[in-house]
Amino acid sequence: MITMKDIIREGHPTLRKVAEEVTFPLDDASKQTAQDMLEFVKNSQDPELAEKYDLRPGVGIAAPQIDISKRFIAVYLSEEENDGQEFSRIMFNPKIISHSAGKTALPTGEGCLSVDRKVAGIVPRAARVKIQYFDQDGQKHEERLRNYPAIVVQHEIDHLNGVLFFDRIDPDNPLALPDDVELLG
Ligand SMILES: O=CN(O)C[C@@H](CC1CCCC1)C(=O)N1NCCC[C@H]1C(=O)Nc1ccccn1
Numbered sequence: 001m002i003t004m005k006d007i008i009r010e011g012h013p014t015l016r017k018v019a020e021e022v023t024f025p026l027d028d029a030s031k032q033t034a035q036d037m038l039e040f041v042k043n044s045q046d047p048e049l050a051e052k053y054d055l056r057p058g059v060g061i062a063a064p065q066i067d068i069s070k071r072f073i074a075v076y077l078s079e080e081e082n083d084g085q086e087f088s089r090i091m092f093n094p095k096i097i098s099h100s101a102g103k104t105a106l107p108t109g110e111g112c113l114s115v116d117r118k119v120a121g122i123v124p125r126a127a128r129v130k131i132q133y134f135d136q137d138g139q140k141h142e143e144r145l146r147n148y149p150a151i152v153v154q155h156e157i158d159h160l161n162g163v164l165f166f167d168r169i170d171p172d173n174p175l176a177l178p179d180d181v182e183l184l185g
């Protein structure tokens with residue numbers, strides 16, 4: 001199982017690489033790793049397991065965070081976290097194919113399991129995104145996301161491009177709310 005010791009931290013070069021696309025048919029190792037990543041995110045939200053294995057609660061993880069520079073992510077939002085609808089996905093080669101002009105941001109800013117410090121500031125992201133990704137069988141999916149799932153998936157796709165959340169904070173005015181950004185309420 002994946003635990004915090006497997007998660008690389010800020011300063012590790014892999015976090016700043018552009019990850020490689022996966023090819024299909026997927027090798028078994030990538031399939032297993034992706035399932036382990038989803039399991040980690042779910043485990044991290046279970047108070048008993050998080051306590052037992054010292055996991056920092058997370059809602060998503062990208063392969064580069066466990067030092068695998070390949071383009072796949074896992075996201076898990078419980079129904080409590082996502083307006084009564086569970087959101088659970090493993091995405092291979094995820095891509096934003098279009099997005100809204102309007103932007104959104106979490107009112108409390110963002111953190112990252114690979115960043116062991118608090119960085120205050122608004123992280124503007126597209127409010128709505130149309131994404132394309134492949135599942136482990138190589139089936140193509142297209143999905144429109146908004147609100148919290150849209151923010152989480154954009155945070156994870158950033159990891160595939162070597163981007164960390166604080167790269168998106170305005171250094172001159174980190175806490176300012178740009179006109180075109182609506183806080184997620
Ligand atoms: O790349 C992936 N990561 O770095 C894990 C991050 C991803 C989220 C950060 C903002 C958008 C995506 C993550 O989940 N966190 N960031 C660090 C500590 C907190 C934790 C978190 O927000 N936990 C949480 C939130 C709601 C409910 C349950 N748990």
Ligand code: NI
Nearest residue numbers: 111112113114
């Ligand atoms: Ni992160």
